[in-house]
Amino acid sequence: xNEQVAPAEPAGSRRGRPPSTSARxxxxxxxxxxxxxxxxxxxxxRIAAEAGVSRRTFFxxxxxxxxxxxxxxxxxxxxxxxxxxxxxxRLPIMQAVRLAVLAANHYRAEDVPELRSRIELIGxxxxxxxxxxxxYDAWERAISSFVAQRTGKDPQSLYAMAVGRxxxxxxxAAFDRWVLRADxxxxxxxxxxxxxxxxGFSDPNVDDPDLSPATSR
Amino acid sequence: xNEQVAPAEPAGSRRGRPPSTSARxxxxxxxxxxxxxxxxxxxxxRIAAEAGVSRRTFFxxxxxxxxxxxxxxxxxxxxxxxxxxxxxxRLPIMQAVRLAVLAANHYRAEDVPELRSRIELIGxxxxxxxxxxxxYDAWERAISSFVAQRTGKDPQSLYAMAVGRxxxxxxxAAFDRWVLRADxxxxxxxxxxxxxxxxGFSDPNVDDPDLSPATSR
DNA sequence: ATCTGATTTGGCACCAGGTGTCAGAATTCT
DNA sequence: AGAATTCTGACACCTGGTGCCAAATCAGAT
Numbered sequence: 132x133n134e135q136v137a138p139a140e141p142a143g144s145r146r147g148r149p150p151s152t153s154a155r156x157x158x159x160x161x162x163x164x165x166x167x168x169x170x171x172x173x174x175x176x177r178i179a180a181e182a183g184v185s186r187r188t189f190f191x192x193x194x195x196x197x198x199x200x201x202x203x204x205x206x207x208x209x210x211x212x213x214x215x216x217x218x219x220x221r222l223p224i225m226q227a228v229r230l231a232v233l234a235a236n237h238y239r240a241e242d243v244p245e246l247r248s249r250i251e252l253i254g255x256x257x258x259x260x261x262x263x264x265x266x267y268d269a270w271e272r273a274i275s276s277f278v279a280q281r282t283g284k285d286p287q288s289l290y291a292m293a294v295g296r297x298x299x300x301x302x303x304a305a306f307d308r309w310v311l312r313a314d315x316x317x318x319x320x321x322x323x324x325x326x327x328x329x330x331g332f333s334d335p336n337v338d339d340p341d342l343s344p345a346t347s348r
Numbered sequence: 349x350n351e352q353v354a355p356a357e358p359a360g361s362r363r364g365r366p367p368s369t370s371a372r373x374x375x376x377x378x379x380x381x382x383x384x385x386x387x388x389x390x391x392x393x394r395i396a397a398e399a400g401v402s403r404r405t406f407f408x409x410x411x412x413x414x415x416x417x418x419x420x421x422x423x424x425x426x427x428x429x430x431x432x433x434x435x436x437x438r439l440p441i442m443q444a445v446r447l448a449v450l451a452a453n454h455y456r457a458e459d460v461p462e463l464r465s466r467i468e469l470i471g472x473x474x475x476x477x478x479x480x481x482x483x484y485d486a487w488e489r490a491i492s493s494f495v496a497q498r499t500g501k502d503p504q505s506l507y508a509m510a511v512g513r514x515x516x517x518x519x520x521a522a523f524d525r526w527v528l529r530a531d532x533x534x535x536x537x538x539x540x541x542x543x544x545x546x547x548g549f550s551d552p553n554v555d556d557p558d559l560s561p562a563t564s565r
Numbered sequence: 566a567t568c569t570g571a572t573t574t575g576g577c578a579c580c581a582g583g584t585g586t587c588a589g590a591a592t593t594c595t
Numbered sequence: 596a597g598a599a600t601t602c603t604g605a606c607a608c609c610t611g612g613t614g615c616c617a618a619a620t621c622a623g624a625t
């Protein structure tokens with residue numbers, strides 16, 4: 132939803148002037164500066180300067196300063212969508228959702244630090260938290276359209292929308308909790324939050340990852 | 349979280365120069381212009397001009413253009429907080445939450461149109477949806493701190509955060525659904541969404557307000 | 566070697582949102 | 596009348612973001 136460029140040229144040499152940077156390069160520079168200087172203290176001129184391009188060029192790769200943070204996130208929505216489409220139809224809906232979300236959030240160890248700083252920035256900087264809604268929207272729709280298809284309801288129905296939104300909300304709680312605890316496993320938090328959701332939050336102590344290695348007490 | 353002014357003077361004549369406008373006046377003018385012209389096409393200069401004040405003065409009442417939309421919402425978080433504190437301790441947690449939310453959202457008929465246009469603007473204009481996160485935060489904390497107090501857990505615990513966020517998510521789904529259907533009752537949607545949440549979304553057809561007057565089919 | 570078309574870049578002007586600063590206006594109290 | 600208080604208006608300034616157009620850099624055809 133954020134970048135307007137999508138070359139995906141196989142490798143064959145294209146025609147015009149070659150790009151002097153890339154979305155990925157700007158993303159890495161931006162992320163680093165956000166962590167070092169803070170989001171507000173990082174001007175777009177600075178990011179562009181460190182990439183060796185002009186300010187105007189930055190806006191040809193991202194349509195906003197916050198966009199660099201969501202580059203990766205947006206890409207993974209498609210992944211979630213695919214996992215849901217391939218899920219076992221015999222599973223209860225909420226279990227299918229839980230498994231798909233867990234599968235979509237299996238990150239390689241080398242990608243974890245970057246993910247962590249992204250989530251921390253989103254949770255820390257108010258302006259970044261603000262931009263989140265637009266990107267979460269596609270995530271929610273991936274869930275609610277799956278729910279609609281499984282139940283035969285309209286994607287705009289209250290039930291489908293509620294499942295989509297509450298699922299995202301539970302995952303966000305898990306993400307934020309994970310960032311606070313540097314040692315724990317992300318999927319454990321996601322699993323716990325989604326199990327609580329699927330059981331209507333009836334038992335406050337279902338398999339809380341923060342409560343020793345044991346399960347309920 | 350938005351306004352920095354909070355006079356609340358009893359009525360006794362204060363000391364200096366009297367204000368030439370009020371937050372409420374700017375709110376009404378802004379809301380009207382947002383509906384008439386659209387959010388992006390409404391400049392702050394225009395709002396200030398119609399209120400007969402300068403642009404600089406507008407920013408003494410609200411710290412952003414979007415702030416005028418959240419004036420009322422922010423005030424109601426305190427109300428929700430109070431209702432939760434007064435709730436019956438014998439009720440299951442999720443039922444107490446549901447009843448408090450329903451009570452907090454009982455609007456007078458005369459206030460409904462304004463509420464409706466606010467929600468519609470939030471759902472329509474991307475930039476407004478973005479600002480929502482900051483204001484929803486206090487709402488979520490009202491829920492999660494109540495849950496923490498009832499369960500003896502930390503307000504930052506995964507369970508408390510997950511309940512707060514998912515409750516808000518369910519209510520937002522109900523709000524948005526309500527805006528699409530001009531005739532229905534808001535509390536009916538809220539009740540249905542929160543019941544679904546408390547039952548872990550196990551039954552897709554629990555008392556859906558959109559499914560005739562009957563309950564399940 | 567040169568021309569042509571395609572693609573990206575850089576610079577410029579411009580608008581709107583938002584902030585810091587300070588002088589001045591309008592009120593009440595003494 | 597004068598002092599203290601509170602709000603306002605004007606100005607300068609920064610940053611994010613957009614429209615526009617000329618220039619740069621490539622591949623391929625002439």
